[in-house]
Every structure is written in structure tokens, then in C-alpha cells.
Amino acid sequence: MTERPSGTGDVDLLEAERLRLVEVGAPPVSPEERAAMNRAWDEAVEANPSLFDGPVAVCAGLDREGPGDLLVSWSRTTYRHFALRRVPGATPLRSLFVSVVQPADDGRVLVGRMSSSTAAPGRWQLPGGSVEPPVGHEPLDEAALRRHAAVELAEETGLDTPPEELTLCLVTHAESGQVGIHYLAPSRPASVVRDRFAALAATETALGRDPEFDRIVLIGSPAELTGLAGPHVAYLEPVVSRHTTA
Secondary structure (H helix, E strand, O other), rough: OOOOOOOOOOOOEOOOOEEEEEEEOOOOHHHHHHHHHHHHHHEEEHOOOOOOOEEEEEEEEEEEEOOEEEEEEEEEHHHHHHHHOOOOOOOOOOOOEEEEOEEEOOOOOEEEEEEEOOOOOOOOOOOOOOOOOOOOOOOHHHHHHHHHHHHHHHHHHHHOOOOHOEEEEEEEEOOEEEEEEEEOOOOOOOHHHHHHHHHHHHHHHHHOOOEEEEEEEOOOOEEEHHHHOOEOOOOOOHHHHOOOOO
């Protein structure tokens, strides 16, 4: 990355008004590293069978093109690639994800805890998920990210929000190797937020499925995160700090 923006802890915060995404080839992985990666992946799947080696887009670079413009270079790979983090000396590309800041009408924001059937059980985060590469000739652009963020919000919270109502608000870059594209949703009454999630959870349970979030809470300040049992993603504290009134 060509700049060192402001940040909190091990997370850098990048202001961005516009994104341009460009696909680039992934750097080669040596036969030795690939064998070690495959062993690490097999061990991870044995420990957590919910892991799935599906297609995923990873971040190959972040660069400024102007005061409000950010260039995101990305590559196609599969989730197995992230097992390189367990291989000494290997340098995996950074994961790329979208998330949604969903405020309530009282100034608090929604955070959710990942259920036991997910790849990160017990982890607190914003609604969102990893970016997948487009199918066919569909482009991976900012509009596609916005649509993906809207889908993740609906699937995890039951809140249907048109993609065009989501506003790009922040990009985060964690030292752990995660790049997040964060969107701000329109404020909803706190009662609506809770009721929509309760209805979603009831529907999923009736169908014999676990909801992706097993619990949601509305957070009014970063200090309240310490009261949540379980780990939370590195970006959560600085993003909550930006979007709460306390």
C-alpha cells in the first residue's frame, strides 16, 4: 500500500468516495508452499468441517488514485489459499470482504455473533462476508460490492435494503491481512431491527437451518464491545467508534 492512513491498533482506516477494482493475476505459489498449504487446509477442515473451498476474491493491492479515489487490485483463488497463513515464510494475499454498518434510530449500531455452524463460531462482527469473483462476463466493480453487501445484510439480519441506499463509508486494512469495504445503511427503528432478526432466526430454525448470526446486539460505544462474550474482528472497534454517538 502506498500510504499509511490513520488507524486504531492494527487496523488502518482509509476514507474513500469511489472505488475502482482491477483484476490481476495471483502471484505463483511454489510446489513446496502449495503442498504445505494443502496439508494446513486439510487440518483446518478436520477441525472445522464447515469450511468450504469455494471461489473467493482476494486483495492484491490498495493504491490511491486521487484524494477520494481508491484502486483495489484483486485476484481469483479459493478459500484454501488462506491456509498459507499457517505456512512459515509464505505470503498469502489479503482477504477481501464487505460489511454493512446498520444504525438504529437511537444512535446504536448492530453487531452479530457468528453461529456454531459457520467458519468463525462465536465471533462478533458486522453483517457481511467475503467477496466472491464474478461469474461469466459480469464485472467485479463497486456496484457489485454494494449488491453483495445488501444480500449479506438481508441473509444475516432479515433487513432488506436496496443496494442503492447503501453508502460507501470506509475501507479498513488490518495487519492480520483483511481488507474490508464498509457500507452505511439507512437508520432503522431499534424495534424493527430486533423484530426482523427474530423473524429470520425463527424461519431458519423452522427449516432446520442455523441462522448465520445466533445473536445480535445494538452497541452504543466501542467500550460496550468488552462486555460481549467471545472474540470480535479487528475492524469492529474502530468502525463502531466512527458510527456511534457515545
